[in-house]
Amino acid sequence: MAGAQTSEVDAVLKQFLNDFPTVIGFVVINSDGIPTKWHESMPYERAVTYAALMSDFVAHCKKCLGKLLTGPAESELANVRIRTKEGTEVICVTQTEYILVVIQNCTGKPWVTEEEGGGTATGEGS
Template identity: 85%
Template structure:
């Protein structure tokens, strides 16, 4: 049963990537803050960093929202959007057990991966 669910999730994520070509990467985080799936062009180390930082940020957002709003339906966090100086947008969508973090290119130009970061994340292999 778990294998069928995994292939269904993979199919949905691949469809998501084809429907939205401006997406640079994504990370699916479980309730414990551990990345369970991530984009194939994203190194595992970067997925772990996104998972750690965004799960902590989401927890603080939920806590602040509960403190500001009184009703249980009003204080439930649905999503968070962050715009960076580089022209990317980080979108976090929370569900019961999982959080989807999507990194999107908002510059309108083709996204160029930082070669220094990609070389360091790839183990420093030349010509790869």
């Protein structure tokens, strides 16, 4: 059963990448803050960094919404979008047990990523 669910998740993520060609990376984080899936071009260390920082950030956003808004339906966090100067946008979508973090290229140009070794690799947004 777990294998069928994994292949279904992989198929959904692959379709998501095909539908949105400006996505340059993603991380799926479980409720413990551990990355369970990440984009093939993203190193594991970077996925762990995104998981640690964004799960903490989302938890703080939920706490702030709970204090600012009165009703339980109003204070439910759906998503958070962060725009950077470099032209990327980090989007966090929350579900009951998982957080999907998506990194999107908003420049309109092909994305150039710097690899860990100092070299550059061009990415076409997938």
